[in-house]
Amino acid sequence: MVTRDGAPGAGGVDPQRLWLGPAGPRRGRRPAFSREAITAAAVAVADAEGLDAVTMRRVASEVGAGVMSLYSYAPDKETLLELMVDHVSGELPTTEAPTGDWRADLKAIAHLQRALMLRHPWLPGALSTRRTLGPHALAFLERALAALRPTGLGGVAKLEVFAQLTAFVAGHVAHEITQAAAALSPDRAAAEARYLTAVAADGRHPELAEALSAPGSPQTPEATFARFLNRLVEGLGAE
Structure with a gap:
């Protein structure tokens, strides 16, 4: 119609x-x-x-x-x-054979998805509603399912893992894009840091104070994505 x-x-x-x-x-x-x-x-x-x-x-x-x-x-x-x-x-490579290390393979797949979405910033939004699986998407799904074979998960569970991974990547990239567009000036970032330091020192937020006192991790977009992805993938694989 x-x-x-x-x-x-x-x-x-x-x-x-x-x-x-x-x-x-x-x-x-x-x-x-x-x-x-x-x-x-x-x-x-x-x-x-x-x-x-x-x-x-x-x-x-x-x-x-x-x-x-x-x-x-x-x-x-x-x-x-x-x-x-x-x-x-169709820009996603689909011919690579699984290594047998499903976690490493899944992380590689997620990094490919992130790169694709950063090249096409409209894609995370387009994926926010259900989409059909065209030939290129099906080919990449085949790669992901093959990578998940060593997990021993059932067919439905493997599909759910891939859906969860894709949703994570789309949500993270959407946040990356939003944050980049609203990047703070150096003065504003310093002011926010001073504010949080003052709040952490007031004695009413001990959990925040402990968190802020911990050694910092690299804050580049790539490093942040890798940390979040590691936490997600390490928790996958169980029914």
Whole structure:
């Protein structure tokens, strides 16, 4: 069903029709553009200006097509978003064989996901609602499930572990992006540090005082992500 620009069609996206059906019109003359070109144009707009800038009209103008002609490929923005997510998922490597150390493999997978989401800052938001699994996403899922084979977990549990890992990465990257956009000036950061030091010294917050007195850890985004990821992965693997 064709809806107003930006609104999903009634009943949502049918994954079988989207991923196993034809990628474009079956009849008429050969089109001057493809679903791949439309999707790539939408991704480029989202990368540069954010997801809100992606409209059917804007994408049509990017590929030099009329808006109505796009509906044969993506009947609504929701379908276009599905295509975009799977398009960028194609950047994830899928041919590496598991090492047998499932924790190390899972951490490597998470670092790949983080890098992908940082390249495409709109992706964590796009993943916040349920998405279908297109061919590229399925290929990466296969890699993750193979990595989890040594755990002995059942099929459903392995799927849950991968979902949990992906949700963690998406949430962490979304926080990273927000923090980077609202980075404190050196003066403001120093003022906040002085405030916390004063609060910790007032005797009413002993737990905070103990936490602040502990040796600090590296605070680069990469180091922080690695620490959080280690805590998550070390707790996985149990039914």
